[in-house]
Amino acid sequence: MNYPNGKKRSVQLSRNLNSHKQSYSNRGMSLEEDINVTNQYYLTHDICVIHKKPTPVQIVKVDYPKRSAAVIKEAYFKQASTTDYNGLYKGHYLDFEAKETRNKTSFPLHNFHEHQIEHMKAIVKHNGIAFVIVRFKTLGKTFLLEATKLFPLWDRQYDDAGRKSIPYHYFLDNGFEIPINYPAIVDYIKIIDQLFF
Template identity: 50%
Template sequence: MAFNYPNGHSFNQKAFQKPIVSYGASQSNRGMSLEHDINEANKYYLATDQAVIHKKPTPVQIVNVSYPARAAAKITEAYFRQASTTDYNGIYRGYYIDFDAKETTHKRSFPLSNIHEHQVKHLKAIAKQKGLAFMIIRFTVLQETYVIWANLVFKYWDNRENGRKSIPYEEITKFGERVEQQFNPTTPYLQAVDKLLIQRKEEGDNLI
């Protein structure tokens, strides 16, 4: 089946296949992407009855369908559509959670250009309904991963026209919670969410 983008270009599966990177024991996890780590963590959380969190599928627009048999249909052409929300959602300890995961090679800030407007709008809607809206940000060069409430993103996003075009590293480390790597799962981000929830209660529901 042929997948195409809205501009007519064909989807190249090989372009999305990442090479296997080999590291020493102390760097064994550095070849893994943040998305991979979160997906593995979600499998662990589901298997251990801690949470039910899934990655949302990329929406596909079907263009052509053939019918090789009367009772069978075969999709012959389709397009990837831009996702309208965020990457992940689910239930954790009675909370509805919704979040996106981003990586950056920058060391001192997280560029707002890495975020799409529809993602911000969606997270604002979740936060308004008292859901847990947050982002997981990984500084790949520093090999540091943080969870931040979406409100910190809103603060800089809403002032981006007249202010900074990025969230300072110092702000992320101050208001966010670092995800400490461990054996299984390697990226236990819900531990960071727990710490942020405790802080929120102590600060009278002030998310940032």
């Protein structure tokens, strides 16, 4: 696996996207929906195999009516112990979480959970590729940030003067804007290609 030299964070790539982006930024689809469409496109075109994990639910009561499907009558949302998305690209393990915010100047860290960060740390330790996709909805900008760039900010938030959010400029400086292209809507695999392959 080739790691990027840090010089490749191409301003050119970000700039090129502006023309495409406009037509999609106001479609009103959530980041999750966009990523699901993207993953389906990737799967159909044999680019990679990435799936969203189902929402974890604690099932308490199930009815089994005659001649029809079982009905869950009581259940509760559980906190996930991992990120939402994982899968396989060119033989490598990929793992990521996706979040959006209406904020314009920073991304609040409480959008992530401690166990998700712990999970991503384990992934990095075992040589997987971990990252987050963060969308600033109001700005119409979507970034990929490697998990290793997130960890120091996450850990520092517990210090006395620690910030509880990631400034927008941190994404500009350390992240990569994701191409918003049709038909792969949030074309994050292009960034992964640039970063790791």
